[in-house]
Amino acid sequence: MQPKPQSPDEQAPDEQAPVTHWALVALAMAMLLSSLGISIPNVALPTLADAFRTGLPQVQWVVLAYLLAITVLIVSAGRLGDIAGHRRVLCWGLAGFALASTLCAMAPTLPALVAARALQGAAGSILMGLTVALVRTSVSKERTGSAMGLLGTMSAIGTAAGPTLGGLLISGLGWRAIFAVMAPLALAGLVLAQRCLPADAQRGRVDHRAFDKPGTLVLALTLAAYALAVTAGNGAFHRRNLILLALVALGLALFVLIERRSPAPLVRLSAFRDPALNAALAMSALVSTVMMTTLVVGPFYLSRVLGHPAAVVGLVMSVGPAISALSGVPAGRLVDRFGANAVVIWGLAQMAVGAFALAGLPNMLGTAGYVLALAVLTPGYQLFQAANNTAVMMEVPQDRRGVISGVLSLARNLGLITGASAMGAVFTLASGSANPATAGTASVAHGMAVTFALAGGLALLGLVIALSGGAFNLERSGNTPPRRGGNS
Known part of the structure; x- marks a missing residue:
């Protein structure tokens, strides 16, 4: 290389x-x-x-x-x-x-x-x-x-x-x-x-012919159908969800066909032949799903099992974002020092530990256990985000940075939407009640344990992807000079 x-x-x-x-x-x-x-x-x-x-x-x-x-x-x-x-x-x-x-x-x-x-x-x-x-x-x-x-x-x-x-x-x-x-x-x-x-390298008027209007329209409609499919029904699965998912599959097939024939495609399909990019997108979606679980399940557990009033629930729920705000810049510095590859693995491993801790510690230690688990999970998320974004964007050419950044953010948003729906459904099913807000404390505690055990499994799946060999290499982390010749 x-x-x-x-x-x-x-x-x-x-x-x-x-x-x-x-x-x-x-x-x-x-x-x-x-x-x-x-x-x-x-x-x-x-x-x-x-x-x-x-x-x-x-x-x-x-x-x-x-x-x-x-x-x-x-x-x-x-x-x-x-x-x-x-x-x-x-x-x-x-x-x-x-x-x-x-x-x-x-x-x-x-x-x-x-x-x-x-x-x-x-x-x-x-x-x-x-x-x-x-x-x-x-x-x-x-x-x-x-x-x-x-x-x-x-x-x-x-x-x-x-x-x-x-x-x-x-x-x-x-x-x-x-x-x-x-x-x-x-x-x-x-x-x-x-x-x-x-200043931008581009000067003068925008060439509208370079914008893939058919591909943009089809992708927008497909994503809208997906977002509605996973949010409609409040966790229940009905015929309309199936219809929307069928439209998603049709939209994706049509989008691929349009992009293959477009002289200026919205997304170059060849980019998805890069295992590093595919791994980054998959891990980003998994990690976002895990983080959304804390927002979906946490309030029910804190109010129903631990008996906190709304004001205290809001205060405890703000601990995660507060820790995230404090750990973002140090996480970025660790990426600069140790490289994106190592920090991605570190962050995913820490997230898995934090998710499994949320499955068990709150039931043993109460509010202190919940906060302690969040204090492990959230910095792990910031480590992953800083490293993953750096690894993906480091070698992207100037004329593709916007769309690759958009695809990366899209993977994150789809993970958030899927997490809000899928993990909410898992929690409802595991708690054994159609409405967790009125379920018994033992049922909610059991639902909490099952849901975060699954979230820990998703974090481990991300870790497996990172360790699989194709996810990242040191060259793409931006911290090791490229080697000449040979396999990377």
């Missing part, structure tokens, strides 16, 4: 060292906003139900519209960045996020609010997809791991701070304030991005 000469965009970060700090601030703010958009409205659902005089199933679309828009559009957002320029499209995303946040705050009806949230999710897909893609042109190669760790920290801060900030704003200013507050933050990020991020 011959070492590749550095392209101008790969040399740019070293030449732009004085602005690297502010470039990272701009990327961190974009990641913070995309996460805040997910977490901040959840606390407002009861208030919105009262304000619009409707039920919880209707106001839940305020959350679902955002998540579905991100999941459906994130790959297309990455591809658009590859074509039009990563900085330019990120600025479009920040401007769109500010506009959508304003529209949310002004929404006169629930349907208008849901539509504005879908627009906000479309902008959020750009923020989530392109921040990772811009890291390689914004920082030097040896600091990539630290930058990825910082983005993980900002994502965790957004997740942790959303409910608290939302609660304070609703108490003082009403529900519209939780959306209005994001508009000036997005505008501040826009100013920083325009001034501090490295």
Whole structure:
């Protein structure tokens, strides 16, 4: 394998060292906003139900519209960045996020609010997809791991701070304030991005012929069908779920056919012949499923078995994101020091230990056992995320970074959606009750143990993939120079 000469965009970060700090601030703010958009409205659902005089199933679309828009559009957002320029499209995303946040705050009806949230999710897909893609042109190669760790920290801060900030704003200013507050933050990020991020290689007008419109449409419809298939029915499986899954299979087959014939495909199918990329995507989906399990199962266990009131449940649930926020940057530094390959394995092993601990320690030690297990699981997740993102993005060419970053984020989001549905169904089945909220304490405790034992198994499966030989190699970790000749 011959070492590749550095392209101008790969040399740019070293030449732009004085602005690297502010470039990272701009990327961190974009990641913070995309996460805040997910977490901040959840606390407002009861208030919105009262304000619009409707039920919880209707106001839940305020959350679902955002998540579905991100999941459906994130790959297309990455591809658009590859074509039009990563900085330019990120600025479009920040401007769109500010506009959508304003529209949310002004929404006169629930349907208008849901539509504005879908627009906000479309902008959020750009923020989530392109921040990772811009890291390689914004920082030097040896600091990539630290930058990825910082983005993980900002994502965790957004997740942790959303409910608290939302609660304070609703108490003082009403529900519209939780959306209005994001508009000036997005505008501040826009100013920083325009001034501090490295210029795009692309100049002039965008060639719209380079954008795969048929492939984008088919993929968006397929992902929407999948998201609806795994969320419809609240864990129960009905005929409509089967119909939607059949449409997913048909959509995937049609997408592959379109991509093979497209002169400018949205996703180059040849990329999936790379075992390292396939392994990274599979592990990302598995890990996201495990982490979603803590959000799905945790509240039932803490309230039903341990008897905590809602305020204490929220406090204990915030421990995970808080630990994640504190461990993100150190995780990135470990990647820079030891290499992505070693840290991926370390993180997955730690996650497996943490998941199995959640299956047993809370039933033995109560709240202390729950927090202790989270303190093992969450830093393992941050280690994996920083290392996995670094390993994937290190050697991706400039003109494919956006779409590969989008595919990586898509795998994570699909894992979150699948985890919310599948692991919730496992917990319901294991607890022996159609409604875990009213099940007995022994049933909920048993459901908790079974569900997290399965989550530990998923983490071990990820570890097996990492150790299988094709997942990563030291060359792709960016910490060992490529060897000449021979098999890697």
